[in-house]
Amino acid sequence: MFSGIVEEAATVVRLEKEHENLHITMTCSFTDELKIDQSISHNGVCLTVVNIEENTYTVTAIKETLLKSNLGLLKVGDKVNLERSTRLDARLDGHMVQGHVDLTATCIQVREAEGSWYYKFEYQPVNEEHLTVEKGSVSVNGVSLTVVNSADRSFEVAIIPYTYEITNFHQIKPGTVVNIEFDIIGKYIAKIVKQQLNR
Numbered sequence: 001m002f003s004g005i006v007e008e009a010a011t012v013v014r015l016e017k018e019h020e021n022l023h024i025t026m027t028c029s030f031t032d033e034l035k036i037d038q039s040i041s042h043n044g045v046c047l048t049v050v051n052i053e054e055n056t057y058t059v060t061a062i063k064e065t066l067l068k069s070n071l072g073l074l075k076v077g078d079k080v081n082l083e084r085s086t087r088l089d090a091r092l093d094g095h096m097v098q099g100h101v102d103l104t105a106t107c108i109q110v111r112e113a114e115g116s117w118y119y120k121f122e123y124q125p126v127n128e129e130h131l132t133v134e135k136g137s138v139s140v141n142g143v144s145l146t147v148v149n150s151a152d153r154s155f156e157v158a159i160i161p162y163t164y165e166i167t168n169f170h171q172i173k174p175g176t177v178v179n180i181e182f183d184i185i186g187k188y189i190a191k192i193v194k195q196q197l198n199r
Contacts, residue, residue, distance in 0.1 A: 002041045003086045004094035004137075004144020006167045009079035010042075013056055020063040022072060027056045028082055039099070041083040043168070044142030044179040045069050046099025069101045070141075070177045079168040081142040094144030095137040101179040102130055105140075107172050108154070117164060119172060122154045123180060128194055129187040139181040143167050 007030070014025035024042070034040075034057050038049045047059035066072035074080070086092065105123035121140065125131065132138055132147040132155040139145070145157040164170050172178065 001086050002046070002083050002094075002097040002099050002142070003092050004083070004097045004139050004142060006081045006083050006143055006163075008082055008166060009168045010082050012074050012076050012078045012080060014058075015074060015076060020066075022061045022066060023050075023058055024061060024071065024074065024080075025051075025056050025058045026080060030084075031055050031057050039085050041085075041097070041099045041142045042080050043070060044081070044097070044099065044139050044181050045071060045101050065101075068103065069179045070104055073177060079171055081167050083142055095139075096184050097139045097142070097144060097181055098184060099142075100181060102126075102182050103180055104177050105180045107174050107176045107178065110173060113158070115161060117159045117169075118148075118156050119159060119169070120149070120154060120156045121178065121180070125153065129190040130182055131186065131190065132182065133186065136186060137183045139179075141168060141172075141178045143169070 008028055010026040010028040012026055016023040034049050034052055036049055039046050045065060049057050050060055051058040061071045103123055103126060105121040107119055108122045109120040111118045132150045134150045136147045138147050147155045148158060149156040159169050
């Protein structure tokens with residue numbers, strides 16, 4: 001379980017294809033604190049550390065993960081948002097994020113607003129659980145954010161300077177593909193409503 005509070009953006013240093021898998025090697029400031037088998041959120045995708053060498057570590061994304069996320073689009077030098085698992089004795093500063101990406105969305109607009117930025121994303125919902133609500137929560141590339149201007153297939157988020165600098169939002173521009181995880185509570189409610197209507 002994660003909270004959507006990104007610790008830092010790691011740098012991709014190596015990408016290696018093996019059959020349908022992709023091994024992603026990165027470097028970050030807390031590599032020496034990581035352990036093999038540890039779960040870490042990468043752009044909102046929960047992946048397991050499989051190797052650690054000096055100041056780098058490696059995770060593996062399988063075909064299903066590559067199909068449903070933007071990890072297959074990574075290039076050497078790209079930044080990836082990182083968050084280690086939430087501790088049970090810590091405050092939950094964001095919202096409940098599972099690290100299970102629902103789908104990808106495309107940035108269609110970035111506008112500056114006196115020191116902050118508004119990003120608009122468009123997506124193709126696969127089912128009725130893929131929705132946002134005004135002032136609700138959404139995870140974009142693993143970042144816990146509040147929805148504004150919610151629509152059927154699009155929404156906006158406001159980004160403050162700190163988030164802009166510490167995450168990979170400073171690299172997102174129109175055309176950039178991002179990972180989306182919709183609010184888990186909203187998904188449960190949507191499923192329950194559908195079941196009631198189908199009775």
